[in-house]
Amino acid sequence: METLVCEGLCKDYGSIKALNHVDLSLSEGKIVGLLGPNGSGKTTLIKMASRLLVPSAGKITICGEVPSEKTKAIVSYLPDRNVLPEYMNCDELVQMYQDFFSDFESGRAYEMLGSLDIDPKMPLRKMSKGTREKVQLILTMSRRAKLYLLDEPIAGVDPAARDYILRTIISNYDENATVLISTHLIADVENVLDEAIFLKEGRIILHENADELKEKTGKSIDEYFREVFAC
Amino acid sequence: MEWKFLDDIPIYLQIIERIKVDIVSGRYASGDKLPAVRDLATEAGVNPNTVQRAFQELERQGLVQSERTSGRYVSIDDEKKKELQRDLSQDCIRKLFEDLRNLGMDDQMIKDAVGKWEE
Amino acid sequence: MLGKLIKYDFKALAKNMFPIYALMIALTFACSLMIRFNLERSFVFGIAMFAWVVSMSSSFAITIWMTVMRFYHGLLKNEGYLSFALPVKTATHILAKAFNALIWAVVEVIALGICALIFAFTVAPLRDLMEAFKYFFTIDADFYLMLLQMALLGALELLAGDCLFFAAFSIAHLFDRHQKLIAGVFVVLMFILRGFLFPPRFSMEFGPGSEFVLLHPLLFIIPLALTIVYSLVTWYILDKKLNLQ
Numbered sequence: 001m002e003t004l005v006c007e008g009l010c011k012d013y014g015s016i017k018a019l020n021h022v023d024l025s026l027s028e029g030k031i032v033g034l035l036g037p038n039g040s041g042k043t044t045l046i047k048m049a050s051r052l053l054v055p056s057a058g059k060i061t062i063c064g065e066v067p068s069e070k071t072k073a074i075v076s077y078l079p080d081r082n083v084l085p086e087y088m089n090c091d092e093l094v095q096m097y098q099d100f101f102s103d104f105e106s107g108r109a110y111e112m113l114g115s116l117d118i119d120p121k122m123p124l125r126k127m128s129k130g131t132r133e134k135v136q137l138i139l140t141m142s143r144r145a146k147l148y149l150l151d152e153p154i155a156g157v158d159p160a161a162r163d164y165i166l167r168t169i170i171s172n173y174d175e176n177a178t179v180l181i182s183t184h185l186i187a188d189v190e191n192v193l194d195e196a197i198f199l200k201e202g203r204i205i206l207h208e209n210a211d212e213l214k215e216k217t218g219k220s221i222d223e224y225f226r227e228v229f230a231c
Numbered sequence: 232m233e234w235k236f237l238d239d240i241p242i243y244l245q246i247i248e249r250i251k252v253d254i255v256s257g258r259y260a261s262g263d264k265l266p267a268v269r270d271l272a273t274e275a276g277v278n279p280n281t282v283q284r285a286f287q288e289l290e291r292q293g294l295v296q297s298e299r300t301s302g303r304y305v306s307i308d309d310e311k312k313k314e315l316q317r318d319l320s321q322d323c324i325r326k327l328f329e330d331l332r333n334l335g336m337d338d339q340m341i342k343d344a345v346g347k348w349e350e
Numbered sequence: 351m352l353g354k355l356i357k358y359d360f361k362a363l364a365k366n367m368f369p370i371y372a373l374m375i376a377l378t379f380a381c382s383l384m385i386r387f388n389l390e391r392s393f394v395f396g397i398a399m400f401a402w403v404v405s406m407s408s409s410f411a412i413t414i415w416m417t418v419m420r421f422y423h424g425l426l427k428n429e430g431y432l433s434f435a436l437p438v439k440t441a442t443h444i445l446a447k448a449f450n451a452l453i454w455a456v457v458e459v460i461a462l463g464i465c466a467l468i469f470a471f472t473v474a475p476l477r478d479l480m481e482a483f484k485y486f487f488t489i490d491a492d493f494y495l496m497l498l499q500m501a502l503l504g505a506l507e508l509l510a511g512d513c514l515f516f517a518a519f520s521i522a523h524l525f526d527r528h529q530k531l532i533a534g535v536f537v538v539l540m541f542i543l544r545g546f547l548f549p550p551r552f553s554m555e556f557g558p559g560s561e562f563v564l565l566h567p568l569l570f571i572i573p574l575a576l577t578i579v580y581s582l583v584t585w586y587i588l589d590k591k592l593n594l595q
Contacts (some may be wrong), residue, residue, distance in 0.1 A: 029280070030280075031278055031280075047594070050434070050435055051434065051592070052430075052431065052434055052592060052594045053592065053593065053594070054590060054591065054592060069436075069437045069438055069439050070437070072434075072435060072436065072437040072438075073437035075435075077431075077435045079428075079431040079432075081428060081431070082428065083428045083429055083430075083431040083432045084429075084432060085362065085429055085432075087362065087365055092361075096358060099354050100351070100354065100436045100437065100438070101436075101437070163276060166276055167273050167276060170269070170272050170273045170276070170277075170278070170279065171269060171270075171272075171273040175269075175279070191236060191242055191275075191276060191277045191278070191281075192276065192277060192278050193278060194278055194280055210278075211241050211242075211243070211281070214241055215241060218239065219238075219239070220238035220239070222238075223238070
C-alpha cells in the first residue's frame with residue numbers, strides 16, 4: 001500500500017518554484033532518503049505532507065487521504081528546527097504527546113530518555129541544543145506512526161550524535177511504516193536507505209532502490225550524488 | 232563489534248561475508264541463534280531490509296535455518312564448514328594474487344614468497 | 351481535544367501570569383498595611399504605592415498581550431510546527447486560543463477582586479464593612495441586571511479585541527518580515543474603521559439611559575459580529591494559507 005503519493009505537486013513562493021510538478025509514490029515498510037542540496041525543495045515537500053504548507057497546484061495524499069487532522073494522527077513529523085516549548089520539561093512533553101497522539105508509547109520514550117540520562121524534570125530551556133534535538137527525536141520516534149517525516153535529522157550534529165540518531169530511527173520505526181529522511185549529508189545515511197530520491201531545483205530527477213542504484217552505477221550513492229549535482 | 236562497510240560492494244553481501252567468517256572462525260557454532268534483524272540492523276547502522284536480505288541469502292545457501300517463532304539459527308555440519316572455509320580462503324588467495332601481481336610479481340615469485348613467509 | 355488544548359495553553363501562561371498577579375496582590379497588601387499603620391509619608395510607601403498603581407493599571411493590558419502572544423508564538427512561530435502537527439482541526443486551535451483569552455480575563459478580574467477585598471479589609475474599620483455588606487442587599491435588582499449586561503458586554507468586547515489581534519497576526523505571518531509591525535498597523539486601521547462605522551456617539555445614545563434597564567442589542571451585536579468576522583479571517587488564513595517559515 002502507498003503511504004505517500006504526490007501527483008503534479010507544485011509550490012510557488014511568488015515567482016520562485018520551490019516544487020515543480022512532483023510525482024512520487026512511497027510504499028510501506030521502506031526507509032527513503034529525500035536527497036538534495038539546500039534549497040532543492042526537501043523541506044517544502046515535507047511541510048506539505050504535514051500540512052504546514054498548502055500546495056499551489058497538484059495533490060498530495062497520505063494513505064489515500066488529503067493532509068488533515070486525520071492524517072496528522074498517523075504522521076510523525078520531525079521539523080528541521082527546535083520547536084518544543086522551552087518552558088516545558090520532558091515529563092510534561094511526554095504527557096502532552098500521550099494526550100494528543102493515540103499511537104504514542106510513553107514507555108519507549110522514557111526508556112530512551114533514561115538511556116541518555118536526561119532528567120525528565122529539567123526544563124528544555126536548561127538543556128543544550130543537542131540534547132533538545134535528541135528529546136525531539138525521541139518523542140517523534142516513540143510513536144507507532146504510518147509515516148515518519150524526518151527533516152534534516154542529522155544536520156549540524158557531531159558523529160557520535162549522528163550514529164545515535166540513525167540507530168534510534170532504525171530501532172524504533174514501525175516496520176509497516178514509511179520513513180522519509182531528508183538530508184544533504186548522503187554519506188551518513190546511505191547505508192540506512194531502501195530507496196533514494198534526488199531532488200534538484202524542485203524536481204525529482206531520480207527515484208530508485210538504493211542497492212540497485214549502487215549496482216547499476218558501481219558507486220556509492222554519495223559519489224553518484226556528487227556527480228549528478230556537480231557544479 | 233564494530234561494523235565498517237566498503238562503499239563499492241552492496242552491504243548485504245558484506246553482511247553475508249561477515250557472518251560466514253564468524254561461522255568458520257567458530258564465533259557462531261551450529262545451533263547458535265543469530266541476532267534479530269532489527270537488532271543487527273541497529274548495531275550495524277544499516278537498513279533492516281538489507282539485513283533481512285542477507286539472512287534470506289544465508290538461508291538459501293543452507294547455512295542458516297529459520298524457526299517461525301523463535302528466530303534464525305546457524306545450521307552447519309563439519310563437512311559443510313570445511314567447504315565454506317575453502318570458499319572463503321579462495322577469495323583471500325585470489326585477492327592476494329591480484330594485489331601482488333599489481334606489484335609486478337609473477338605467480339612463481341608469489342608462491343616462493345608465500346612459502347618463505349614467516350610472521 | 352479542545353479541552354486539552356486549553357489546558358496546555360493555560361499552563362503555558364500560568365508560569366508567567368501567576369507571578370504577576372502574586373506581585374500585584376503582595377503590593378496591595380503591603381500598601382494597605384502601611385496605610386493602616388499611618389506610614390503614608392515614608393519613602394518606601396511612595397515606591398510601593400507607585401509600583402502598585404503601575405501593576406494594577408498595566409495588569410489588564412499585560413493579560414491581553416500575553417494571550418495574544420500565546421496565539422502568535424503557539425501557532426505562528428516555531429511552536430506552531432508542533433501545534434499544527436497535532437491531530438486537531440484549525441478551528442479548534444483558534445477556539446482554544448479565544449477561550450484561553452476569556453479564561454485569563456476572568457482570572458484577572460478575580461485577582462483584582464482579591465486586591466480590592468484585601469485593601470478593604472485592611473484599611474477600613476470593620477463597622478464600615480458591615481454597613482457596606484448590608485447595603486448590597488438593598489440595591490435594586492435592576493442594578494444587578496445592568497452589572498450582568500456590562501459583564502457580558504465586557505466579555506464580548508474583549509473577545510472582539512483578541513480576535514482582531516489574532517486576525518492581525520495571521521495576516522502578518524504571510525509576510526516574511528516585520529510581522530509585529532504589520533499586525534500593529536492592521537489593528538490600528540481596524541480600530542479607526544470601527545470608529546468610523548460605529549462612532550462612539552452612536553453607542554452612547556443607546557447606552558445605559560435612565561429609562562433603559564436593558565442595553566440596546568446593537569451594543570452586543572457589533573462586537574459579536576466583529577468576533578465572527580475576525581475569527582473567519584483567522585481560520586481562512588491558518589487553514590488555507592498557512593505559511594510557517
